[in-house]
Amino acid sequence: MADERPGGAERKAALVIAAYEQIAAKGLGGLRLREVANAVGIDHSTIHHHFPTKRDLVCAVAGHATRQFWTATPATGTPREKLHAHLTTLGRMIAEHPDLHVVLREIDLAALRDPELAEAITANERGWQASLTSVFADGAAERAWPDGVDPVIAARLVIASVKGASLGSEHAAAVLAQLDTLLGGGSPT
Amino acid sequence: MADERPGGAERKAALVIAAYEQIAAKGLGGLRLREVANAVGIDHSTIHHHFPTKRDLVCAVAGHATRQFWTATPATGTPREKLHAHLTTLGRMIAEHPDLHVVLREIDLAALRDPELAEAITANERGWQASLTSVFADGAAERAWPDGVDPVIAARLVIASVKGASLGSEHAAAVLAQLDTLLGGGSPT
Amino acid sequence: MADERPGGAERKAALVIAAYEQIAAKGLGGLRLREVANAVGIDHSTIHHHFPTKRDLVCAVAGHATRQFWTATPATGTPREKLHAHLTTLGRMIAEHPDLHVVLREIDLAALRDPELAEAITANERGWQASLTSVFADGAAERAWPDGVDPVIAARLVIASVKGASLGSEHAAAVLAQLDTLLGGGSPT
Amino acid sequence: MADERPGGAERKAALVIAAYEQIAAKGLGGLRLREVANAVGIDHSTIHHHFPTKRDLVCAVAGHATRQFWTATPATGTPREKLHAHLTTLGRMIAEHPDLHVVLREIDLAALRDPELAEAITANERGWQASLTSVFADGAAERAWPDGVDPVIAARLVIASVKGASLGSEHAAAVLAQLDTLLGGGSPT
DNA sequence: GATGAATGAGCGTTCATTCAT
DNA sequence: TATGAATGAACGCTCATTCAT
Numbered sequence: 001m002a003d004e005r006p007g008g009a010e011r012k013a014a015l016v017i018a019a020y021e022q023i024a025a026k027g028l029g030g031l032r033l034r035e036v037a038n039a040v041g042i043d044h045s046t047i048h049h050h051f052p053t054k055r056d057l058v059c060a061v062a063g064h065a066t067r068q069f070w071t072a073t074p075a076t077g078t079p080r081e082k083l084h085a086h087l088t089t090l091g092r093m094i095a096e097h098p099d100l101h102v103v104l105r106e107i108d109l110a111a112l113r114d115p116e117l118a119e120a121i122t123a124n125e126r127g128w129q130a131s132l133t134s135v136f137a138d139g140a141a142e143r144a145w146p147d148g149v150d151p152v153i154a155a156r157l158v159i160a161s162v163k164g165a166s167l168g169s170e171h172a173a174a175v176l177a178q179l180d181t182l183l184g185g186g187s188p189t
Numbered sequence: 190m191a192d193e194r195p196g197g198a199e200r201k202a203a204l205v206i207a208a209y210e211q212i213a214a215k216g217l218g219g220l221r222l223r224e225v226a227n228a229v230g231i232d233h234s235t236i237h238h239h240f241p242t243k244r245d246l247v248c249a250v251a252g253h254a255t256r257q258f259w260t261a262t263p264a265t266g267t268p269r270e271k272l273h274a275h276l277t278t279l280g281r282m283i284a285e286h287p288d289l290h291v292v293l294r295e296i297d298l299a300a301l302r303d304p305e306l307a308e309a310i311t312a313n314e315r316g317w318q319a320s321l322t323s324v325f326a327d328g329a330a331e332r333a334w335p336d337g338v339d340p341v342i343a344a345r346l347v348i349a350s351v352k353g354a355s356l357g358s359e360h361a362a363a364v365l366a367q368l369d370t371l372l373g374g375g376s377p378t
Numbered sequence: 379m380a381d382e383r384p385g386g387a388e389r390k391a392a393l394v395i396a397a398y399e400q401i402a403a404k405g406l407g408g409l410r411l412r413e414v415a416n417a418v419g420i421d422h423s424t425i426h427h428h429f430p431t432k433r434d435l436v437c438a439v440a441g442h443a444t445r446q447f448w449t450a451t452p453a454t455g456t457p458r459e460k461l462h463a464h465l466t467t468l469g470r471m472i473a474e475h476p477d478l479h480v481v482l483r484e485i486d487l488a489a490l491r492d493p494e495l496a497e498a499i500t501a502n503e504r505g506w507q508a509s510l511t512s513v514f515a516d517g518a519a520e521r522a523w524p525d526g527v528d529p530v531i532a533a534r535l536v537i538a539s540v541k542g543a544s545l546g547s548e549h550a551a552a553v554l555a556q557l558d559t560l561l562g563g564g565s566p567t
Numbered sequence: 568m569a570d571e572r573p574g575g576a577e578r579k580a581a582l583v584i585a586a587y588e589q590i591a592a593k594g595l596g597g598l599r600l601r602e603v604a605n606a607v608g609i610d611h612s613t614i615h616h617h618f619p620t621k622r623d624l625v626c627a628v629a630g631h632a633t634r635q636f637w638t639a640t641p642a643t644g645t646p647r648e649k650l651h652a653h654l655t656t657l658g659r660m661i662a663e664h665p666d667l668h669v670v671l672r673e674i675d676l677a678a679l680r681d682p683e684l685a686e687a688i689t690a691n692e693r694g695w696q697a698s699l700t701s702v703f704a705d706g707a708a709e710r711a712w713p714d715g716v717d718p719v720i721a722a723r724l725v726i727a728s729v730k731g732a733s734l735g736s737e738h739a740a741a742v743l744a745q746l747d748t749l750l751g752g753g754s755p756t
Numbered sequence: 757g758a759t760g761a762a763t764g765a766g767c768g769t770t771c772a773t774t775c776a777t
Numbered sequence: 778t779a780t781g782a783a784t785g786a787a788c789g790c791t792c793a794t795t796c797a798t
Contacts, residue, residue, distance in 0.1 A: 559713075
């Protein structure tokens, strides 16, 4: 009822969001704890009560970003339809909210050198990979895809295409639609 | 025979290479002029004699990296063969020299906020895009690809896949092979 | 009784004084934040906690110096006596505390190129000018000065003489006494 | 006849003038050897062939500036007329060419901490002082000044007023005219 | 939980100067 | 005489972090 003095959890969430926005705007290398604190309206040293180190905050942002991403990509129907919906949604999301994907890519890169960060993002990607793999496997039974489609590898291809497309957000939708076409052609079930 | 005292141009090149390696190892955000200078064996202030600012050095690295990339991707034969060779080469390169692609991706991301850097990388990408587009256009005449392949968009898809795949170098070759299969079907000319 | 741990305001004042002394000793061009910090006994980076930039510190010194100067020059009595007291006091001050006037001159010069600094010093000088002008105007009514003395210009002459005299502190008192003689003639009220 | 390749002396003079202009524009603290060299069209390291150290160049500028000043202040006639002409000329010069006086003041200040510089400027000032003193002494014989004028001190007062006035060039002429009035009143011989 | 003062390592950059060519 | 490469000390400033209050 009284949300004037936010509890610890809300403050933490606010910090994560502020940090997320900073990363989207200035990149991971441009992230400044002081500015994050300012954006939330607290002193910059107070931030360490919620996140002992900068890295902890960044990891939390990684979790937040992957969650955002995942939440936005549900799908139902046949495997063909699921894939189509997935790629369409992602294409639109990249165009409409490039921030999320920029942050995700920023973290992908940093994760190459930071195992802790990698862990924070891997969980999400494992889910994505698994979900896509099962879509491809399901579709394979009904010959929904062209010959030569390996479920695991095709899932990786989709993920790679999405990541790469997110670096050029203007063309992302078209690129993913092209991939969709290639995978399902003009003949969805 | 006396290359003990390197001329200005060689020093510059050595600095670019050292910076490139630093970026590959520590990321753009971990690039330190002092370490670059140490690697080359000169005082860190001397760098500014060759590159007035850090940014100038990074731009030079961008040029170097894109050149590396481009020179490593020639191809001959039919459109089908060209594409196959291209994707195979890239897949192998990502696996064997992940550095190059990491640096390229690092710069891609930074270029979102630095127009000067963007310019250094755009020239290369325009060439890549044009080359791929013409391969797809040529192949279209002889129906080398599945239906629905738009040369321009397909080129972008390939680029996106390569970029995305380079973030997970272990699977890059398989991913690009999958894309190759998808595009060439079971029937290369 | 516990002034071991100085509060923020005291630290700031101590920094200003230390900077003032540095400028007096080495000139504005010889002012080093690290030495100021050392003199106060803190890390040099802590200075920026109190004064965001070096310029801010210098402006604070400008304020401090002008205040020092102004508080040291009160006067009472007839216009003639006021002027005499003023010039005598200044002559003595320049001789006894040349530091203050050196710093003031240093800042005068820098103010030619730094509007912010100019502002910090102008306020003081306006007060000085106004005070002197009114002394001269008051004296004019009782014919305390030789013919041809314009209150505003005479005030400027006094200021100019003081400034110029402060560059050669050994003779300052005599110089200002000469000016006093010239203005008051042999007949002080 | 061939002034394409300037001899050492001309080059030196050009450097002094360029340095002088730099000091006038940016202050002594803003003097950069590289920019001086650029202004003259030579490499910045070549400057050391003409002036071993920066200080040497500054001393040369001090000489140049004092010479400029002195050249511009001749006077003839009775002591009264001489003084009047002198103060008028100086007042006009400060207004029309404030650069010279700014540089002179800049050097005055620096000379407080640099004996070598002091020496370069003292010679000139001694001449100025002597010349003024003799004007005052000559005038004393014919009672050209008010009572109480000591030739030596009055000379110092004039010098101090000129220096101080040069810090506020807009009012310099009026200030020095006021001093002139005070010294000679409405009754020049 | 929050603050402000302080820290210290380190950054990119500057600049007079040196030296081999 | 002139150059360009190199030096090295020093500079102002940044920023994550610590700690007493």
